[in-house]
Amino acid sequence: MGIDEELWEISLRSLRVTLTALLIASMIAIPLGTYLAVQRFRCRRFVISIINALMGLPPVVVGLVVYIVLSRSGPFGVLNLLFTPTAMIIAQIIIITPVIASIAHQSMRELWAEYHDLLISLNTSKWQRILTLIHDGRRNLLTAALAGFGRAIGEVGAIMIVGGNIDHVSRVLTTAIALETGKGDFVLAMGLGFVLIGISILVNLAIHTLTRTEREGRW
Amino acid sequence: MTAAFPLILSGVQVRRQGKTVLGPVDLTLCANGTTIIVGPNGSGKTTLLRVMHGIERIRAGDVVWENDDPAKHAFVFQTPIMLRRSVAENLAYPLMMLKTPKDQIDMAVDHWLERIGLESSRGTQATRLSGGERQKLAIARALIRKPDVLFLDEPSANLDGHATREIEELLHEVANAGTRLVMATHDMGQARRLANDVVFLLNGRVHEYGPAEPLFATPSTLELMAFLRGDIVS
Numbered sequence A: 001m002g003i004d005e006e007l008w009e010i011s012l013r014s015l016r017v018t019l020t021a022l023l024i025a026s027m028i029a030i031p032l033g034t035y036l037a038v039q040r041f042r043c044r045r046f047v048i049s050i051i052n053a054l055m056g057l058p059p060v061v062v063g064l065v066v067y068i069v070l071s072r073s074g075p076f077g078v079l080n081l082l083f084t085p086t087a088m089i090i091a092q093i094i095i096i097t098p099v100i101a102s103i104a105h106q107s108m109r110e111l112w113a114e115y116h117d118l119l120i121s122l123n124t125s126k127w128q129r130i131l132t133l134i135h136d137g138r139r140n141l142l143t144a145a146l147a148g149f150g151r152a153i154g155e156v157g158a159i160m161i162v163g164g165n166i167d168h169v170s171r172v173l174t175t176a177i178a179l180e181t182g183k184g185d186f187v188l189a190m191g192l193g194f195v196l197i198g199i200s201i202l203v204n205l206a207i208h209t210l211t212r213t214e215r216e217g218r219w
Numbered sequence B: 001m002t003a004a005f006p007l008i009l010s011g012v013q014v015r016r017q018g019k020t021v022l023g024p025v026d027l028t029l030c031a032n033g034t035t036i037i038v039g040p041n042g043s044g045k046t047t048l049l050r051v052m053h054g055i056e057r058i059r060a061g062d063v064v065w066e067n068d069d070p071a072k073h074a075f076v077f078q079t080p081i082m083l084r085r086s087v088a089e090n091l092a093y094p095l096m097m098l099k100t101p102k103d104q105i106d107m108a109v110d111h112w113l114e115r116i117g118l119e120s121s122r123g124t125q126a127t128r129l130s131g132g133e134r135q136k137l138a139i140a141r142a143l144i145r146k147p148d149v150l151f152l153d154e155p156s157a158n159l160d161g162h163a164t165r166e167i168e169e170l171l172h173e174v175a176n177a178g179t180r181l182v183m184a185t186h187d188m189g190q191a192r193r194l195a196n197d198v199v200f201l202l203n204g205r206v207h208e209y210g211p212a213e214p215l216f217a218t219p220s221t222l223e224l225m226a227f228l229r230g231d232i233v234s
């Protein structure tokens, strides 16, 4: 296998793992962040501070915990997920869900302050409120998701532990960079680094353009 | 005419941050006509309207409707709240929340766009409208559910004479069609033009209440007299 093919494979795996994690994390974090903005309940402040605390969780520790849980003797050992892309996805979900939820909550709170009186006055249900905020705040939510993407695509500690950096199985850009740097192949490591940065920029640009056309076209 | 009224407020009190901003208020609004709420800034007009609409937590007292159906109330806020959507989508929103069939929504939206003269702006982002256009849109959006009761909080503040007249014509029409209007304003001319009865608020209390004509002609308190003259009342 040539360098190019291998690079291609690793890049695609990086994207696939991160985008899958991002999708699942967003599906949890966005409704959660919005719900916390709209609904008052007794432990709301507590839940919010838990999320904010989880945001600062060291990825290596997340990796370690996921490793223990998925390892042969762990509770989910039978699933044989350790050292697979799925394990990396799980770790990334745990790392970025609090990040997305926290940023989403912040901007949904501002939108809720703006909409509150109208939506209460129209006697909307809780679900209608949440869906309205998600719909009308979608651009802010995209920003929240982008922050999660950036965090996930560049993450190395946790996925190194749970993925094992196995060639053709779980090697992704960040773990490959770590490996090549360790071997002293700085040129290759730098090359991989540029690919990583390129992907980040591309995804950001793509989303930026998407929201841009929407703004100019319909708004 | 409207089954929701009379509306009876007894001993209603609202406190914010430890201070009483409204009340105690005892007030009975009868079934017909247009009630105008006047009073200096901070006298509690907005708070009273919100209490009646049921979106303000009251500390004490009761608000009793003859027949309470929240879907039959509508409220136009002092600062119009525009959804970050197009003009047409703003109009459609209250009906969408009632799960009205799409063709009916489209018909109502077209009707109201024409009524407020915003057909050419139907696709425009509502937050880009001018102040007067926003106010008209907010009123149309409130009326699209065909409410029995419409609360309006200074709907023509910051508007010029032309826009104010347009809005007043619309309100006249709506009132004649049987919608009960309760409206706060600081425009005394407007109060005289629209009011059947008047509530004069001062420091969170109902200072005077009664049919518009005698109340404007012969106010029974010095404060209202001064207020009508345009003097500063405290």
Ligand SMILES: Nc1ncnc2c1ncn2[C@@H]1O[C@H](COP(=O)(O)OP(=O)(O)OP(=O)(O)O)[C@@H](O)[C@H]1O
Pocket: B016, B017, B021, B039, B040, B041, B042, B043, B044, B045, B046, B047, B048, B078, B186
């Ligand atoms: N969120 C709040 N927190 C504390 N006090 C408030 C709050 N909102 C209103 N108030 C106070 O409640 C009182 C009544 O306010 P309200 O808005 O009902 O007056 P208003 O008659 O509508 O005034 P304006 O003519 O300026 O609209 C005021 O003294 C105001 O300072």
Ligand SMILES: [Mg+2]
Pocket: B045, B046, B047, B078, B153
């Ligand atoms: Mg007010």
